[in-house]
Amino acid sequence: MSSLEDKIGLIFVMVSLCLFLQLLLVFGVIGGLLQAKAKKQKEYGDFRTLWYQNKLADLVAAARATLATEPNHSGALFYGGKALRRSGDLAEAKDWLERAIVSEPMFKQLAQAELKEMEGTGGC
Numbered sequence: 550m551s552s553l554e555d556k557i558g559l560i561f562v563m564v565s566l567c568l569f570l571q572l573l574l575v576f577g578v579i580g581g582l583l584q585a586k587a588k589k590q591k592e593y594g595d596f597r598t599l600w601y602q603n604k605l606a607d608l609v610a611a612a613r614a615t616l617a618t619e620p621n622h623s624g625a626l627f628y629g630g631k632a633l634r635r636s637g638d639l640a641e642a643k644d645w646l647e648r649a650i651v652s653e654p655m656f657k658q659l660a661q662a663e664l665k666e667m668e669g670t671g672g673c
Contacts, residue, residue, distance in 0.1 A: 596628035623653030
């Protein structure tokens with residue numbers, strides 16, 4: 550590899566390989582994030598569906614069943630807490646919403662808003 554063209558060719562191959570590896574890394578990270586989001590959607594989907602269908606008793610029952618085996622399931626805690634609040638069980642709602650904040654920081658702002666509303670109505 551004494552010629553200049555050979556050295557330039559080698560540099561081109563190395564740069565191309567680096568770019569290819571970076572693309573693989575980016576797509577791997579994006580793919581992992583999308584899979585994590587899909588998993589969360591699946592985990593929370595049933596609770597969210599029951600919430601939007603206003604099936605509060607079914608939601609609380611499903612949340613209790615889930616929490617019996619997964620005591621820190623954030624979807625069960627958050628949506629179950631919202632359902633308990635709407636059903637009038639404010640003490641348990643407060644407990645579940647506070648636990649949801651700890652188990653899933655994503656719910657922090659939403660759960661804190663629920664808790665604040667409860668305090669504003671004299672519910673806590």
